[in-house]
Every structure is written in C-alpha cells, then in structure tokens.
Amino acid sequence: MRLGWPQNFCSVGGFFGESTVIFLFHLLLSELFMADPATWHKVRGAQILLSMKIISLGYDVGKGTVADLPNIFEYMGYCFNVGTVIFGPWITYEQYYKLLDAEANPMSMVWAAQVLSTTGLSVFCLVYSNCFTHWLILDSVNKWFLAYRDAQSFRFSHYFISFLSDATSSLSGISPDGGSQLQWSVAKPQHIEVPRSLVEVVTNWNLPMHSWLKTYVFKPVRPYGTFLAVIMTYAASSLLHVSSQLRHTFFRRRLSQIFDACVQAKRCKEKCDHKFTSRHPAVFLTNLAFGALAVFHLAYLGLMFDSSDGEDKGYTMWHTLDKWSSLSFLSHWVALGTLVFYWLI
Secondary structure, three states: OOOOOOHHHOOHHHHHHHHHHHHHHHHHHHHHHOOOHHHHHHHHHHHHHHHHHHHHHHHHHHHOOOOOOOOHHHHHHHHOOOOOOOOOOOOOHHHHHHOOOHHHOOOOHHHHHHHHHHHHHHHHHHHHHHHHHHHHOOOOOOHHHHHHHHHHHHHHHHHHHHHHHHHHHHHOOOOOOOOOOOOOOOOOHHHHHOOOOHHHHHHHHOHHHHHHHHHHHHHHHHHHOHHHHHHHHOOOOOHHHHHHHHHHHHHHHHHHHHHOEOOOOOOOOOOOOOOEOOOOHHHHHHHHHHHHHHHHHHHHHOOOOOOOHHHOOOOOHHHHHHHHHOOOOHHHHHHHHHHHHHHHO
C-alpha cells in the first residue's frame, strides 16, 4: 500500500478533480480581485504552472498514463520541482519521475553545453531586449518601426525567460530527448521572428504550453467536434490571438485547395500531394508575403507591451486601445479584409 492518499482520492473525480476546480477558481479570483495587482503579476506565472501540473497529473492518473498514484512526497516533489517551479517549463509527471533515476540522467558534455548555451542565449536576449532594440531603432523613426521595436523588445524578453527555463530545467536533469543532443525545448525564436504564419508563431511561442493544450484540452474535446475543440483550446488566449490564428488557418487552407499549392499556414511534409510545391517561385513568393503579413500583425499585437506604468501590474484595456488607436486599428482592418476575402472564395 502506497503512503500518502486516502483511498477515495484515487480518481480524477476525487482529489485531483477538486483541486483543478479550486485552482482555476483561485486564478480567476486573483486575476480580477487581487488587492495588489503588482504582487499578483509577479507570481501569476508560477501559479499557472502549478495548476497545469495538477490538471495534467489528474488527467494522466484517470487515463492510466501514470501507472501508480503518486504518494504525498512524490506529488509535492513534482509540483515544486526546483528546476521548473518558477520559470517552468511544464513537464509531465512521467518526465519528473525519470529524474529520480540518476543512471538515466548522467552528467555529460552535452548536458554541460546545453546549460551553458541556454544561459548565454538567455543573457543575450535580456540585453537585446533592454538595450539593443533601442539602439538599432531610434525614437525618431516612423511609428510602425517603433511599433515593431517595442513588440520585438517584448518578444526577446519572452525568449530570455524561455532560455532561462531551458537552463534551470537542464540543471535539474530534465531533458526531452534524453540528453543526446542540444535543443531548445521552450521556444523557437527563429520560427517567431521569421514566421510562415501566425499559426507558427503561436505553436512555437511556448512549446510545453502548446503540448499541454493539445494533450489535455484539444484531444479530449475533439470527439465532440473539431471546431469546438479548437475554440476550447484557445479560450485561454486573447480574443485577437484566437481570431488571427483561425482566420489564417482556414483562409490559407482554402487557398491551398483552390490552387493545389503548398500555401497552408503550417508547412507541408517533405512529400506532399500538392501540384505546386514550396519550391515553385509563385508559391515561395506567396508564403513570403504571408510571412511579412505575420510580422506586421506581430508588431501590432506586441505594441502594448512597453515600459509604461502598467508593466508591473498588467496593462489595462484602455492602454491597449490607445496603442492600437495610434496605428488606426490597421491590423483589425486587414483582418476584416482577409475574412471578407475568405467568404468570397
């Protein structure tokens, strides 16, 4: 008999189900009614990570993915693992459990190189976000260049945390592929800074979060309809991110069907059935144009994340509207035009 939980807690509807509801309720109340928004803004990320761990563990126990219900010490060790509790990333219980096997996670040159490289990249992104962006793009340039600068500064601050997350998790022994090669497991900046579409941006912005949403939201809801699964999956994102991704996905899928070309939001596999592949000049130029459009929308979306007074406690809706108003809501108009064109075809 395992030490820890009472027998009636050994079901998803028991302890873990109740904990999920309590955690989500806690997050909602803290977001809306926290007495000190600045304090909540500092701990919100860690709270969300903790809730993701509990929800995923409950689901895995219910589905039998986790063979044995963890005892109280294993449960607390998973929730408050030193390598992931602050910066993340989210990991499954099975990934955490492998850390207990020292022979499966030996120190090596690859491990040391992973830690050093991700730490160095993290420092570079921090410096670039706070210094280089303002040196490269001065305040006297066009407002759209300023919007791109502020948005890129925000993105590199995200990369700073992502690489720091990679470093701390690697130090604790976590390695998605067993430590056989160097890799970035949280974010892939190359697919965000030079994207094929906003779908690629959303996917590569936070890979563990993407995996969590796909595993614990999209797949369980999909039997009730793909559309409902997509809506439920992206309900946690902002409305603009949802509409942007859905619009680009369906619009480009429709173009791909009409012209039988590799112009979908996601890259086709190496061997696809399209008549015109990505190597065709027209297809290449089309994808390049959509990539430029994604960069345009990224500048617009990230504009509000500046160094104003709202940075410490979260930006208000009026701050966002004021920023978008300065650009004449152009991204919204382009989105509307794309939607109308999609209806027409």
